[in-house]
Each structure stands twice: as structure tokens, then as C-alpha cells.
Amino acid sequence: MSIQAQITGWGAYVPQRIVTNDDLSKIVDTNDEWIVSRTGISERHFASEEESTASLATEAALQALQVAGLNPVELDLVIVASSSPEHFFPATACLVQDRIGANKAGAYDLLAACSGFVFALDVAAQAIRSGSIRSAVVIGAETLTRFLDWTDRNTCVLFGDGAGAFVLQASDQPGGVLASAIHSDGSGGELLILPSPGSRHPMNIQALEARLQYVQMNGREVFRFATRALGQVVQESIAKAGLKLEDIQWIIPHQANMRILEAAAKNLKVPMDRFVINVDRYGNTSTASIPIAVVEAVQDGRIRPGDKVVFVGFGAGLTWGAVTAQWSGPLAPPRRHAPTPKLIRLLAGLRSGLLRLLRRLDAVVWGRMQNWGQKGPPGDDYLP
Ligand code: ACO
Numbered sequence: 468m469s470i471q472a473q474i475t476g477w478g479a480y481v482p483q484r485i486v487t488n489d490d491l492s493k494i495v496d497t498n499d500e501w502i503v504s505r506t507g508i509s510e511r512h513f514a515s516e517e518e519s520t521a522s523l524a525t526e527a528a529l530q531a532l533q534v535a536g537l538n539p540v541e542l543d544l545v546i547v548a549s550s551s552p553e554h555f556f557p558a559t560a561c562l563v564q565d566r567i568g569a570n571k572a573g574a575y576d577l578l579a580a581c582s583g584f585v586f587a588l589d590v591a592a593q594a595i596r597s598g599s600i601r602s603a604v605v606i607g608a609e610t611l612t613r614f615l616d617w618t619d620r621n622t623c624v625l626f627g628d629g630a631g632a633f634v635l636q637a638s639d640q641p642g643g644v645l646a647s648a649i650h651s652d653g654s655g656g657e658l659l660i661l662p663s664p665g666s667r668h669p670m671n672i673q674a675l676e677a678r679l680q681y682v683q684m685n686g687r688e689v690f691r692f693a694t695r696a697l698g699q700v701v702q703e704s705i706a707k708a709g710l711k712l713e714d715i716q717w718i719i720p721h722q723a724n725m726r727i728l729e730a731a732a733k734n735l736k737v738p739m740d741r742f743v744i745n746v747d748r749y750g751n752t753s754t755a756s757i758p759i760a761v762v763e764a765v766q767d768g769r770i771r772p773g774d775k776v777v778f779v780g781f782g783a784g785l786t787w788g789a790v791t792a793q794w795s796g797p798l799a800p801p802r803r804h805a806p807t808p809k810l811i812r813l814l815a816g817l818r819s820g821l822l823r824l825l826r827r828l829d830a831v832v833w834g835r836m837q838n839w840g841q842k843g844p845p846g847d848d849y850l851p
Contacts, residue, residue, distance in 0.1 A: 469596070469639075470595065470596050470597075470598055470637050470638070470639065471595075471596065471637070471638050471639065471640060471641060471642060471643045471644075472591070472592035472593075472595035472596055472635045472636070472637065472638075472643045472644045473635065473636055473637075473638045473640065473642060473643035473795050473798065474633050474634070474635055474643055474644070474792060474794065474795065475534075475535040475536075475537070475634050475635070475636045475638075475795070475796065475797050475798050476530075476531040476532055476533070476534035476535025476536075476537060476604075476632075476633065476634030476797065477530075477531050477534055477631075477632065477633050477634070477758065477761060477762050477765060478526070478527045478528065478529065478530025478531035478532075478533070478534060478631065478632045478758075478762065479527055479530070479629070479630065479631040479632070479755075479758055479759040479762035479763070480523050480526035480527045480530065480629065480630050480631075481512040481523075481627075481628070481629040481630075481749065481752075481759065482512045482513060482514045482515055482518055482523070482628050482629070483512070483515070484512060484513045484514075484515060485510050485511075485512055485513075486510060486511055486512070486513050486627075487499075487509065487510045488502045488503065488508070488509060488510065488624070491623070491624055494617055495617060495618065495619075495620045495623055495624070496620055497620045497624055502624050505724075505726065506624070506625060506724045506725060506726070506746070506750075507724065507725020507726065507728075507744075507746050507747055508624065508625065508724075508725075508746055508747060508750045508751075509747045509748065510747075510748055510749075510750075511612075511626065511627025511628075511748075511749055511750030511752075512627050512628055512629055512749060513612050513627070513628055514610045514612065514613070514628040518610070518628075519553055519610060520547075520549055520551055520552055520553045520559050520608045520609060520610045520630075521553040521559050521562040521563055521566070521608075523608050523609075523610065523628065523629060523630035523755075524547055524549075524559060524563045524606045524608035524630045524632070525562075525563050525566045525567060525812070526630065526808075527606055527608065527630035527631050527632040527755075527758070528545070528563055528567055528604050528606050528632045529567060529808035529811060529812065530632070530808065531604060531632040531633060531634045532567070532604065532634055532808075532811075533805065533807070533808055534634070534797060535634035535636065535797050535798075536797050536798075536799055536800075536801050536802050536805055537602060537634055537636065538805075538806070539567045539568045539569040539570075539572075539811060539815070540568060540569065540570050540571065541601075541602060542567075542569040542571070542572040542602050542603065542604055543571070543572055543573070543600035543601055543602050543603060544572055544573055544574070544591060544594060544600050544602070544603035544604070545560045545561075545563055545564045545567075545569055545572045545573070545574035545575075545603070545604050545606070546560055546574075546575060546576070546577055546587040546590065546591055546603065546604075546605050546606065547559040547560040547563060547574075547575075547576050547577070547587075547606045547607075547608055548576070548577045548578070548579065548583025548584050548586065548587040548605070548606065548607045548608075548754040549576060549578070549583065549607070549608050549609060549753075549754055550578070550580045550581065550583065550609060550611060550661070550753045550754060550782075550783070551609045551610050551611045551613060551614055551753070552576055552578075555664070558574060558575050558576040559576055559608065560574035560575050560576050560606075561574045561575075563606065565815065565819050566812065566815055566816070566819070567604075567811060567812075567815055568811060568814055568815030568818055568819075569604075570818075572604075577590070579649075579651075579780075579782070579784060579786045579788075580659070580753065580754075580782035580783035580784055580786055581721050581723065581751070581753045581754060581756070581780055581781060581782025581783065581786075582649070582721070582780035582781055582782050582784065582786035582787055582788045583607060583753070583754040583780070583782075583786075584605065584607035584631070584721075584754045584755070584756075584757045584758060584778070584780060585647070585649070585721075585757065585778055585779065585780040585788040585789060585790050586649055586780075586786070586788055587605045587606075587607070587754075588605050588633065588635075588644065588647070588778065588790050589644075589647040589649055589788065589790055591603040591605045591635050592635060592643070592644035592647070592790070595635055595636070595637045596637075596644075598637075600637075601636065601637045602634065602635065602636045602637065603634070603635045604632055604633070604634050604635075605632065605633050605634075605635060606630060606631070606632040606758075607630065607631050607632070607752075607753070607754030607755040607756070607757065607758050608629075608630035608631075608754065608755055609626075609628055609629060609630070609752050609753045609754060609755050610628045611626040611627070611628065611682070611751075611752070611753055612626060612627065612628050614661055614680070614681060614682055615681060615682055616678055616681035616682070616683075619681065621684065621686055622681075622682050622683070622684050622686075624750075625723075625724070625750060625751050626682070626750055626751045626752070626753070627749050627750035627751065627752050628752065629749060629752040629755040629756075629759050630755045630758075630759075631755045631756075631757065631758020631759040631761070631762060632758060633758060633761075636798055638798055640795070641793070642792075642793035642794075642795045643792060643793060643795060644790055644791075644792045645708035645709075645710075645775075645791045645792055645793060646704050646705075646707035646708035646709075646790075646791045647704055647707070647788065647789065647790040647791070648700050648703040648704040648707060648788060648789055649786070649787075649788035650696070650700065650786070650787050650788060651784050651785065651786045651787075652784070652785045652786075653784065653785075655688070655692060655784070655785035656783075656784065656785070657685075658684070658685045658688045658689055658692070658783075658785065659682070659683070659684045659685070659689050659782065659783035659785075660682075660683050660684075660783065661680075661681070661682050661683070662674075662679040662680075662683065663675075663679035663680050664680070690724070690726070690727060692781070692785055693723060693724075693727045693731075693781045693787075694727055694730040694731050694734065695734075696781045696785075696787035697720060697727070697728075697731035697734075697779055697781055697787070698731050698734035698735045699787075700779060700781075700787050700788060700789040701718060701731075701735060701777050701779050701789050702735070703789065704777060704779075704788075704789035704790060704791045705777060705789075705791050707791070708775075708791040710775060710791065712735065712737060714775050715741070715775050715776065715777055715791070716741070716770075716774040716775055716776060717741060717742075717743055717764065717769065717770055717774060717776045717777075718735075718737065718741055718742050718743070718776070718777045718779065719742075719743045719757055719760050719761050719764070719776060719777070719778050719779070720742060720743075720744075720757070720778075720779045720780075721751075721753075721756050721757055721779065721780040721781055721782065722744065722745060722746035722749065722750075722751060722752065722756035722757075722759075722760060723746070723751045723756075723781070723782075724746065724751065725744070725746055725747070728742055728744060728746070743760045743761070743763070743764045743769065743770070744760070745759065745760050745763055753782065754780075757778050757779075757780060761776075761778070765794075770794055771794065772794055772795050772796050773793065773794065773795075774793070774794045775791065775792070775793050775794075776791070776792055776793075776794055777789055777790070777791050777792075778790045778792070827839070
């Protein structure tokens with residue numbers, strides 16, 4: 468029997484603060500009627516000053532691990548897909564790996580913009596099916612509101628913050644991730660771009676004056692691309708799974724914009740009630756939007772074990788991709804004395820603190836303290 472990659476856990480976290488269209492109309496020249504009619508978005512969540520991409524990702528991952536009944540020390544891989552990572556490096560995934568105490572997991576970030584969650588799901592499932600690993604947590608996490616130009620009404624009304632996560636585990640039961648299709652077209656790179664900081668435009672006064680540190684978008688071209696790409700890649704991934712559109716109970720798309728989803732549904736000739744949609748309440752949370760929508764649909768009973776589902780993403784790059792899966796659930800019944808997310812966070816924090824202390828003591832003993840805490844590149848005490 469071949470190894471399957473089952474989705475055994477799921478979690479989502481959004482910041483508490485809700486920002487409505489009316490709230491936005493106080494800071495930029497827009498209004499609720501325009502935003503709702505052009506995008507379907509009514510409100511979105513904004514991260515607080517204390518929150519960041521890694522903290523949102525950690526919350527979603529801990530929830531997903533709890534649903535799966537999997538101890539973080541058993542995890543083999545942590546992937547964070549993000550368009551708004553904590554830093555350039557270290558990878559946000561490494562910070563999450565530390566905060567959840569996934570001692571033996573490899574961790575890295577994956578950048579495919581709003582398609583990132585689907586791309587990461589594909590790569591994690593392939594690693595499991597190849598036999599190279601037994602488990603992975605795949606996270607989509609964003610604080611994109613930190614990268615928006617609040618004088619640009621074309622973009623700033625679209626995005627929100629949040630995180631979602633799946634746990635994938637090896638199993639000999641049929642189901643889980645059945646097939647995937649991913650694509651890219653770098654010739655459309657400039658259509659949706661966050662130019663600086665980067666190698667092409669390092670952070671300097673010229674870049675800041677040109678406002679290159681903010682998301683820039685050619686909305687019409689992105690719209691055209693998205694409506695075509697979505698339908699095509701859904702069909703492709705379903706066909707690769709040996710299924711037909713009629714076999715699919717739910718399509719869970721990247722929640723970019725209601726009009727994109729309506730156009731794609733029309734192209735596919737699938738009624739809108741087979742799409743899971745929550746863009747009205749969260750805006751576009753980029754890589755986080757698919758898992759947040761899935762978690763809601765599982766919790767309210769729409770997605771049930773046995774259902775065949777398609778996750779489909781599209782975004783900057785340009786990138787687009789879809790994963791067809793058969794929904795299942797945890798491999799084993801819940802453990803009676805499973806550690807709570809709070810306890811895991813505490814133990815992981817203690818372990819991390821101890822490791823930092825030991826590294827520092829080692830530096831004291833061997834006379835390397837002069838490198839620590841100087842101005843310039845910070846020591847690891849810089850990391851929260
Ligand atoms: N409030 C009020 N008016 C606005 C706003 C706003 N927030 N934004 C733009 N307008 C104005 C424009 O200035 C323009 O005015 P003008 O005619 O006087 O120049 C008018 O509205 C029409 O602008 P368009 O850009 O033509 O509006 P359009 O109907 O194309 O809608 C939108 C814009 C919603 C951005 C649309 O192009 C779209 O949905 N694009 C896809 C965007 C998207 O989803 N991107 C992310 C997908 S990929 C990813 O998630 C990374």
C-alpha cells in the first residue's frame with residue numbers, strides 16, 4: 468500500500484481588531500458601497516502592535532496540532548508560506564519551530580505570494596508520499612496590513628491579517644492529498660509587487676521616497692489573470708486526481724475578491740454555493756485565506772470526512788495552483804492527557820530560553836562575549 472498524505476489537523480487565528488470599510492473611509496478617500504460592490508469585502512482584521520506574522524502563525528499551528536493530536540516533538544517539517552514574513556531571514560518557519568517546540572523538525576519559508584499555501588501543501592504532501600518524512604505542519608500567515616500604502620486606495624482596502632495551518636501525516640489509508648498542479652509566469656511579476664527592500668531596491672532614502680516599501684498592484688490585469696487561471700488550474704488538478712468536477716463537493720479558493728470568484732465560478736459552470744467564501748469578513752489574507760476558510764467550513768459542518776475538495780490559489784509571481792484532496796481527519800481519537808497549546812507554548816519557551824542561555828554561557832566560558840550585544844548585527848537576544 469502506498470503512503471498517503473492525510474490532512475489530520477487544522478487551525479486558524481485572526482487578530483481581534485476588526486476594521487470596517489467605514490473605518491477605512493476615515494483615512495483614505497473610499498466608501499463602503501465602492502468596496503463592497505467591487506470586492507465583496509466588508510471588514511478585515513488588523514494585527515496589534517504586539518502581534519507579528521510569527522505570532523499569528525504559532526497560534527494557528529498549535530491549534531492544528533491539537534486537532535491532529537500530534538505532539539510538536541513528533542513533527543518532521545514546518546513550512547510557513549507568507550508574503551509578509553517576520554524578517555527576510557531567519558525564516559518565519561524557524562521562529563514558529565522554536566515557539567512550538569518542534570525540536571526535530573526542519574523549517575523553512577516558501578514564497579509564492581497568495582498561492583503559497585497551495586504550493587506548500589503540494590511540497591509537504593510530496594515529501595510525505597515519498598517516505599522522506601512522516602509529518603508536517605503547513606502554515607499560511609500574514610501581516611500584510613504592515614506593507615500597505617495608506618494613501619493608495621487601490622490597494623489598502625483589499626488586505627487583512629491572519630493565519631491558518633494544516634497538519635499533514637503519513638497514512639496507509641486512502642485519501643488526503645490526491646493531486647496538485649502548480650504554475651508560474653514571471654513575465655507578470657510587476658503586476659503585483661512589493662519592490663523594497665530587496666536586492667534590486669535596497670532600503671534607502673530613494674526607495675522610501677518612491678514608496679517602494681508598499682504593495683503595488685495593477686488591479687485590472689491581476690483581475691483578468693486570476694479569473695482565467697483559477698478555473699484552468701482547478702480543472703487540471705481534478706483531472707490529475709482522476710476525478711470530474713461533479714465529484715467535488717467544495718472548492719475553497721484564495722479569498723482575493725468576490726468578483727474574481729464569481730467570474731471563475733461562471734467559467735467553471737459551478738454554482739457559487741459550492742465555493743467556500745468568507746472574503747466579506749477577512750478581506751484578502753493572502754496565504755492565510757484558504758486555511759482560514761477551510762477551518763470555518765469544517766467547524767460549521769460544511770466540509771465533512773469523505774468530501775472531495777479543491778484548494779485553489781493565485782497571486783503575485785504570477786503564480787497559481789490547486790490541490791485536490793479527500794477530507795478525512797485525525798488519524799487517532801483525541802488523547803486524554805494531550806498537552807494544551809498553552810502548556811506547549813510554555814515548555815517551548817523554557818526550552819528556547821535554556822538554549823539561548825547555554826549558548827551565551829558557552830560564549831562567556833570560551834571568551835566570545837565581545838561579539839555579543841554590540842551595535843550592528845544583533846545577537847540572538849534580538850529575536851523575541
Ligand atoms: N474607493 C473608491 N474608489 C476607488 C477605490 C476605492 N478604494 N479604488 C479605486 N477607486 C477608483 C479609481 O480611482 C477609479 O476612479 P477613476 O475612474 O476616477 O480613475 C475607479 O475607482 C475605478 O478603478 P478601477 O481600478 O478601474 O476599478 P476596478 O473596477 O478595476 O476595481 C479592483 C479595482 C477592485 C482592485 C479590481 O481591479 C480587482 O479586483 N482586481 C484584482 C485585485 C486583487 O484581487 N488582487 C489580489 C489578487 S492576488 C493576491 O491575492 C495577491
